[in-house]
Amino acid sequence: MYPGAHAALTPDKPAFILVESGETLTYQQLEDRSARLAQVLFAAGLRPGDTVAMLAHNSPLYYEVYWAAMRSGLYMTPVNxxxxxxxxxxxxxxxxAKAFVVAADFAAVIAEVLPLIQVRLLLASGGAIDGFDDLEEALAAAPEGPLDHEPRGREMVYSSGTTGLPKGVQAPLPPYLASEGSDPLLGVFGPIFGWDSDSIYLNPAPLYHGAPLRFGGMIHSVGGTVVSLRKFDAETALQTIERYAVTHSQWVPTMFVRLLKLPAEVRAKYDLSSHRVAVHAAAPCAVEVKAGIIEWWGPILFEYYSSTEAIGITFTDSATWAAHPGTVGKAGLGILHICDDEGNELDAFEDGIVYFERDVMPFAYHNAPDKTRAAQHPANENWSSVGDIGHVDDEGFLFLTDRVSFMIIAGGVNIYPQEVENALALHDAVFDIAVIGVPDAEMGQRVHGVVQLEPDHAASPELERELIEFLRARIAHYKVPRRIDFWDTLPRNAMGKMLKREVLATYIKRTVAE
Known part of the structure; x- marks a missing residue:
């Protein structure tokens, strides 16, 4: 179902709550405002297959635009x-984009953007932006009620761009009306996580990323409530679970690390008894980190491995993970294949490129057929990969190692930074860590660490030696960085993914300057 069905049954029920401000969007308001915005977009000439882009911080506006697109056959592109x-x-x-909806707090950057774009309809929300029409005035002037014809739309989310320019992930539009069907992934995720109209879902992440946006849309499809933070804060997240009796949540591993580093008295302060399902994804999670969360919250963790491209999905619950520590589960959508660089399938326990086989290719990169082809298997066009490295065990459980683009080759030996980063993540002095391969005349590359320290620790040669010895006690010595630099900050995107290319570029720039 979509919001109109729930508005008819529970019009005053909150569909979306923004925690920091208390702003609340009821199902009736979501239905009315998304229907009117759909009318505005249609009057401006947008038709099925066109795109509406938006730029905003987490707010009710996100789902007004989202559902206007979903009930108009449009692609909705959130901008980071x-x-x-x-x-x-x-x-x-x-x-x-044929339409661009922007929150007024982005007026300064939009003044620089406007000369660079040509968009038919520009709408500003929450205040004036030069060159934009006022969203509230446009909604007030629009006809009440839905369009006569409401084909289902889709998101077109741009990849995070951790290894290059972001790519628009475009799936075919569904062949049904908005009132007849929902996100096709709801049939995969919903039964596993137990979503229903009583679900209260905590979103601590930016809605311009695919998983938070889609999960919120799926919660609306079942009539639940999305409770969203504008920005992640570990203690505020715990406070929110207690305050709103949150039943479901989604996280990334860096959030778990921040939660585990809270003082014991803060961790014990909040009532988390309503919390039934905590989902995590987006990056490999260190075994020690996940074990720590399960010990604290109980066996409520579910992990899935997928991507913006939705090429396939694996799942594991807490009990299964405990029996196979480190796994991201078995395939729940698509068939897993692990292949070498030439596309040959590898045996169990051999690391290679992770492919999923589907009946059809589930996506294309917008305006980038060469990149779409590069994501496909050399011989099987319905097998696709996002460049992750891993292996399956003899029972078919998938274990991720790292990304192809992050792999370090030192003296002909493959080293995966994620393993090193996981080993160091819970050291008391470490707030964040990036491991990169830097140029080396003898070895081709060498392993190098960059650490952002906790506020109560200071950089020193002694601490550098301590961290190196900490690693040498936990992983093979050839994987341990020879040197560790201390930086004030490390670049992660808001979903917790380290921007490795920025780290390497900064390292090289600083090295040349020296």
Whole structure:
């Protein structure tokens, strides 16, 4: 179902709550405002297959635009709120946006974006932006009620761009009306996580990323409530679980690390008894980190491995993970294949490129057929990969190692930074860690560590030696960085993914300057 069905039954029920401000969007308001916005978009000439882009921080606006697109046969492209003006313009132009909805607190950056884009309809929410029409005035002037014809739309989310320019992930539009069907992934995720109209779902992550946006849409499809943080804070997240009796939540591993580093008295302060299912994904989670959360919260953790491209999905619950520590589960959508660089399938326990086989290729990169082909298996076009490395055991459980693009080759030996980062993540002095391969005349590359320290620790040669010895006691010595630099900050996107190319570029720039 979509919001209109729930508005008819529970009009005053909250569909979305923004924690920090208390802003609440009821199902009736979501139905009315998304229907009116659909009318505005249609009057501006947008038709099924066109794109509406938006730029905002987490707020009710997100789902007003989302559901306007989902009930109009449009693609909805959220733009990363952390991007520069040129990066924003790139996405708006690349997605061929016919409409662009922007929150007024982005007025300064949009002044730089506007000369770089050509968009038919520009709408500003929450205040004035030069060159934009006022969203509230446009909604007030629009006809009440839904469009006569409401084909289902889709998200077109841009990949995070951790290894290059972001790519628009475009799946075919569904062949049914908005009132007849929901996100096809709901049939996969819903039964596993137990979503229903009583679900209260905590979103601590930015809605411009695929999983938070889609999960919120799926919660609306079953009539639940999305409770969202504007920005992640570990203690605020715990406070929110207690305050709103949260039943379901989704996290990334870096959030778990921040939660585990809270003082014991803070961790014990909040009532988490309503919390039945905690889902995590987006990056490999260190065994020690996940075990610590399960010990604290109980066996309520579910992990899935997928991607913005939704090429396939694996699942594991807490009990299964405990029996296979480190696994991301077995395939729940698609058939797993592990292949070498030439596309040959590998045996169990051999690391290779992770492919999923589907009946059809589930996506294409918008305006980038060469990148779409590069994601496909050399001989099987319905097998696709996002470049992750891993292996399956003899029972078919998948274990991720790292990304192809992050692998370090030192003296002909493959080293995966994720293993090193996981080993160091819970050291008391370490707030964040990036491991990169830097140029080396003898070995080709060498392993190098960059650490952001906790506020109560200071950089020193003694601490560097302590961290190196900490690693040598836990992993093979050839994987341990020879040197560790201490930086004030490390670049992660808001979903917790380390921007390795930025770390390497900064390292090289600093090295040359020295």
């Amino acid at each position: 709120a952390q991007l520069s003006s040129t990066e924003i313009a790139y996405i708006v132009n690349d997605c061929d």
